[in-house]
Amino acid sequence: MPDVARVARQARVQRVQDGEALVRRGGRLPGLCVLTSGALKFALPVPERGERVLGLVSGCGTFSEAAALLRRPSSLDVVALADSALLVLPLAAVESLAAATPRFARNLLELLAGRALELQAELEAGVLQRAPQRLAAYLASLAPAGAAQEPATFELPVSKTLLAAILGIKKETLSRLLRDLVERGVIAVSRRRVTVMDRAKLGETR
Numbered sequence: 001m002p003d004v005a006r007v008a009r010q011a012r013v014q015r016v017q018d019g020e021a022l023v024r025r026g027g028r029l030p031g032l033c034v035l036t037s038g039a040l041k042f043a044l045p046v047p048e049r050g051e052r053v054l055g056l057v058s059g060c061g062t063f064s065e066a067a068a069l070l071r072r073p074s075s076l077d078v079v080a081l082a083d084s085a086l087l088v089l090p091l092a093a094v095e096s097l098a099a100a101t102p103r104f105a106r107n108l109l110e111l112l113a114g115r116a117l118e119l120q121a122e123l124e125a126g127v128l129q130r131a132p133q134r135l136a137a138y139l140a141s142l143a144p145a146g147a148a149q150e151p152a153t154f155e156l157p158v159s160k161t162l163l164a165a166i167l168g169i170k171k172e173t174l175s176r177l178l179r180d181l182v183e184r185g186v187i188a189v190s191r192r193r194v195t196v197m198d199r200a201k202l203g204e205t206r
Contacts, residue, residue, distance in 0.1 A: 007093045014088050016040075016080040023078050029068045031088040035061055038084025039157060042076045053165035055122075056081065058157045065112060069094070081158065131169045135177050136205035138167065139187065143196045152199070156192040181205070 014030065016022050016038070023029055025045055039058035043051040054076060057063045067074050068091065098105040125134055143152035156163060164174040181187045186202050188195040196202055 007089060007097050010093045011087050011089050014086045016084045016086065018080055018082050018084075021077055021079045022086070023074045025075060025077050026073045028071070029064055029074055029078075031090050032065065032068045032094050033063060034087040034089070035059070035063065036085045036087055039081040040084060041079050041081050041158075041162065043079060044076055051077065051165075052168075053162060056158060056162075056166065062111065065108075065115065081162070131167065131173060132177055132180075132205050134167050134169075135174070136181075136202050138163070139194060139196065140199070140202055142194070143199070151195050151197055153193065153195040156194060159192075 013036075014022075014033075022033070022040065035057055037060070039056060040063065041053050042055045042057075042063070043053045046052050058081075064074060064076075064078065066072075071091065094108075098108055125137065129137070142154045142156070144154060158166070160174055160178075161171050164171040167174065169177075178187070178189055181202070182189055184201065186196070186198050186205070188197060
């Protein structure tokens with residue numbers, strides 16, 4: 001598709017070092033951003049309490065699409081958790097492509113709608129789910145697909161300190177919840193490596 005190729009030619013690569021902010025709260029994103037490697041966290045600065053981590057993206061994916069497309073200031077700090085690389089698409093080029101290519105426009109709308117549903121689900125989880133349920137749901141989302149009776153092993157993408165912040169609990173609480181799951185035979189933990197031993201029990205965590 002020539003329109004897509006034209007936008008791709010206008011894209012630029014931006015690198016962000018571990019601990020460096022791509023943008024701070026109130027700043028402007030450089031364009032529509034696609035993370036191609038590394039990891040980023042999204043944090044809300046809290047006076048006298050540091051920050052509240054609200055999410056992360058790792059590997060490959062877009063983020064903060066609404067703020068970028070609406071040219072609104074970022075409501076969060078976007079900070080690299082590792083040396084990261086991004087593909088930055090100029091907004092004017094993205095808008096021209098959406099106007100000229102219905103399929104791209106539809107995909108973009110579906111992406112934004114999906115983000116809205118994800119946010120709704122996160123809000124519901126924060127209100128309706130207890131800490132053990134939030135942890136179990138997070139671990140289940142990381143587990144590779146497989147049969148219910150098969151162990152599933154994966155690496156936590158973030159430190160336990162950051163995971164506790166994402167779940168809205170203290171690090172000591174996270175350690176206690178993980179220890180409880182281990183003692184019940186639901187998971188096994190070795191540093192950041194987690195093995196889900198019983199998917200059914202994990203899903204039943206209350």
